[in-house]
Amino acid sequence: MAAYHPGTRAVQDRVGVRELADHVGRSIGTDIREVAAAFLTRQPFLVIGAADPEGLVWASVVDGAPGFLRAVGPRRMGVAGRVPDGDPLAGALTVPGLPVGTIVLDPRTRRRMRLNGTLAAPAPGGFAVRAEQVFANCPKYLQKRQPLDAVEEGRGGVRHGGALAPGQIRAIRAADTFFIATTAEDGVDAGHRGGNPGFVQVRSAHELAWPDYPGNGMFLTLGNLAADPRAGLLFPDWETGAVLQLSGRARTEFGTDGQRTVVFTVESVVESLRAGRLRWSAPEYSPANPPVHRGSTTR
8 A cells, every 4th residue: 555645645735745745654654563562552442444335434443451452463453352233334344355444542642553454354353454554643633531440331222314413413513533534546544633622513414514734744534535535434422432423425625725624424324322331531632722713503
């Protein structure tokens, strides 16, 4: 998997950061180095992105006790866990060779790493990912949280829909973090977006928008969207362990003032009321978060 494809190059050129992207892109490797392997073993959750059999792109979460993630050799990550029952990727994540993108984030330290590749043959109680891209990201826009006591998984249900319900709209407006899965011809990527509550605008029950804050200049997410508009969003409820998953299509609007806005059209909604085992403290917001300019309401 090349570091950049024509979609990412097009966005880099439009913004004028190709030279910076070339420099930062040298950090993308294929091996899970020792420091990355040690980081994996300390983390209690993984976000994974992929397309389901119908072609919808989703982001899902897998959690477990620290140690459930581990490097199995220099180019394979073992995951001793699965997505919950009812998750839209439950079936897809049993298919060897499936392109996937993953991100592992530590809210305690604001550290994160991404590992993109393909599924290896599934193993009992889990799966493995063959690494094609491995790299770390900066701590910008990451809210710091501390883990609370884990609990047993609840037995809440799963709600499906084609548009956002009022309670889901309220949750999105209150969110300070979400994860996004995107795809292009050469693979899948999973990324993180963060900001102060309100940074994600709900324009209607079918449309969201958020600012694309300055980052590392690689534009992996926006580049994938330039090549393929399909995307999946995951909004975690850090207090209850529930998750809200959206699948749809996204586009980037480039303003004349250099600002960029991503507009997401909702096509499918899955809300898991099953409380996962993880609970986290209230956030300490990132000092990098820009102020939120409120004023967009649901139409």
